[in-house]
Amino acid sequence: VTGAFSSGDRVRCTFAEKILEGTYITERDGMAVVKMDSGYNIGVPFTACTLVEHLPVIPVKGAAVVQDPSLPPLSIVSTGGTIASRIDYRTGAVTSQFDADDILRAIPGLEKIANFRTRVLYTILSENMTPQIWQELARAVYEEIRQGAQGVIVTHGTDTMAYSAAALSFMLDTPVPVIFVGSQRSADRPSSDNVMNALCSASAAVSPLGEVAVAMHETSSDDCCAIHRGTRVRKMHSSRRDAFRSLAIPPIGRVEYPSLDVTLSQDAVCRRETEPALQDALEDRCGLLYFYPGMPAGVLDAFSGMRGLVIAGTGLGHTSTVLIPGIRELIDGGTTVVMTTQCLFGRVCDRVYDTGRDRLRAGVIEGEDMLPETALVKMMWVLGNEQDAEKAGAMMAQDLRGELSRRSV
């Protein structure tokens, strides 16, 4: 009898020797989920239910939001994530309708900051991102800036937001702020961080900033968002609001809430009057290997034929001696190998211990103080744009977008 009813149908069920009426919601583990008039859902056997009335589902459409054209033009490019989405509880799916009105209704207060246009690029979970989508995203943001956006907000799932922010940092030379934003606590809860994060991102997007950044909660309180450089940010907690952290450098700015006042650090790159530039080639035949004690040398075979490999090594940038011949083989076969550290904090230095010196002799490039994920994205971009292996190797050890610094402070 599964499938006998459609969502929204009025049904009658026999329960506890009583006749109950309610609204059929969905099927769950073979049971009919019925919403009682009290609002509670219960699961009852389909055999206990009969149809009272079929009611068509009437889509709810909110009122239009009036925008102020005198405010600075901003673009919102959406890739998915929960920041302004609505969950359809009947199907369990995240609603895909996502126009300017939807966002402006979901985030009251945005309309006072800027005049928005929106563009839905994707509606995907961020773990399903690919380098191809990063490229499409870079092109979309580039076009928005070309068309006059004085700032771009990219809504993004939080899991891989840091990868995408790093990817755009390399592919796009932007004169205006490109702010990635998301929410850690889903938008369907009154306590969601979506509203504050979105308002702070909009405020950052109209600020004097001129680079790719991430704006997310700085503390567990709703008191301020940190603005992180796209190449230095990392998600450091699976669920907390303040999961995003700048590593190795302090945040490049801060947005107070609810005042939305923006303060930028001296290191922040400022807004310019120049045209944006796009260099969107990526080499996706690159990999990231997390070394662990006892890792068999054969693991490296999986990377043979790849153009690049980032290793997240231990401590100063180490792997076991057992792996060194394999690494040398990879490099001899034309793979660029860059060493980073699992410590996340601190610089790689392969000149201190013997195994390190062996790796250097094998041709491993020290990734300095780059985050492993940033190094991977950078490698895709460098190898996509520079065919000369030696030059590419040199670029990996140079600071291109603030992803690497020569001084550890």
Place this chain on the structure above:
Amino acid sequence: MTDYQALGLKAGIEIHQQLNSGEKLFCACPTVLRKFEERSGEFSRYLRATVSEMGEIDRAAKEEMMVLRKFCYYAYDTCCLVEYDEEPPAPLNREALEICLTIAKMVGMTPVEQVHTMRKLVIDGSNTSGFQRTALVAMNGTLPNGGSIDTLCLEEEAAQRVEGDTFSLDRLGIPLVEITTSPCMRTPEEVFTVAEYLGMVLRSTGRVKRGLGTIRQDVNISIREGARVEIKGVQELDLIAEVVRREVERQQNLLRIREELRGRGAQVDPAPVDVTPVFAGTSSSILKKAKKILAVRLPGFAGLVGMEIQPGRRLGSEISDYAKKCGVGGIFHTDELPAYGVTVEEVAKLRETVGAAEADCVVLVAATAERAKCAVEQVIYRSKMALEGVPEETRRMLEGGSTAYMRPLPGAARMYPETDVLPVRIGDDEWEAIAVPELLTARAERFVKEYKMDPAIARQVAYSEYLPLFQEALDRGIPPNLVHRTIFATVKEIGKETGKDTSCLLDPGAMIPVLEAAREGKIAKEAIPDVFRLELEGVPVGEAIARSAPTLSTGDVEAIVRKIVNERKEFVKSKGMASLGPLMGVVMEELRGTVDGKLIAGVLKKEIQAVLKEE
């Protein structure tokens, strides 16, 4: 006497009882309360109403949203990220569910086959998430008065308000059972009886929390032509009937006011007037501080806004409660003016400015421009409702049993699924395996029958939180009277005498060995307080008993008793066996409780008889 049946009183109750599970409902934190000063940190958040799965915003939530409030939370080392709304909830606690099923079985309910956890929107700050998680577990039970229990839900307890918009998170997430009856009660006394019965059922499980604040009753009340009003948080059971009586009185008075207003052709002027300049030179501190003062004219309302509708409450208080939702401190109205620093002249000028006649009442709100505008709308809204009668409301109890407005009655729109918690299947096997505990009333009857206990004492014991301790002592063959006196009198006396916290004495480990020692004659019953005193000083129970054991042999006792009796031979001869009582006192004084009274009485009797035989 009010004839409640004639008024068409219908009342139902909702009982909320904290469960004594080891862990919280959706995380592994202990279910313990903390002192505010033990907090390990604070954080602050804002809450916003979200649309339900049906695409609506709950009207009660909407009203809470009139002012965006910043809530502050106290964190503790006994809380985790789940309470802080920084981590998804763990699966529904099975121990709490089992306690709920036990209760459900005790009142003849049917369990839901697949239990779904819902989010009930509550954005008054008492839940960090902005919703309370709740699951309907069972339906359709019976009450001794022939009425029915509609539902039994398993919920998470809310955070406790410290003050204002500050909340303490220790209580958040403690499992709570909510039992909702049908509106099957017809008198205030019947409400009391049903509430008392359900409280007894809950305590019969032995698995619910005890003490102040661990049980709360909400009462749903309506009378004919009135409206359904839900009164939240009646903590003292003794007040519940009074709350009902006062609500009936309030609804009756609101209906009387409605009739009077209709008779007068009263109205509400929908256009508020800015009267800020009228109070330019006022000596009222509240009005002086306000940036904006707005007035609403209520033609035909004079005298009724100030009319008392229940002890300490007027129609004006109701209007004021609505206005407060906008963050203003309250209202002024001309039924109570001049007062609070507002002069006769100012009142006259106010009436003139808004064009109020003698029969009209004028209501004032004073605040920032934005808040005053919001508040004046609320004043108009509530005043219009006075023309309709009784509004449907959620109210909170005030001291004494009167109530204040909290928010509109919530609708189904405030419920939506908790997508982070999977549904739980209650199988037939699980339901069959639930054992039904003996009701406390039955237990008390059994005490009377089996142990010949006094019915009042049996009831006191059965209903007390020390029942398990009592039962354990009985099971070890200790006489009920000794157990009762020790638990309910001796411990209290020691507490009073020493000023120390005696709760440790009520632990079975501290109490049972002492009672056993007394039963076995190792110590005198009279020495029990001495053992307790030592225990309170930190002496381990075994040593405390040893130190309080008698140092006298039976021979010693006989010698002492003989000496006392011989010294009072004249007295013994003149009184005969009646001298036993007075001499008992003398001997006890001499032995200072180190010897059991029964033993002394035996020896004394023998010695007295010996003296009398000398004749």
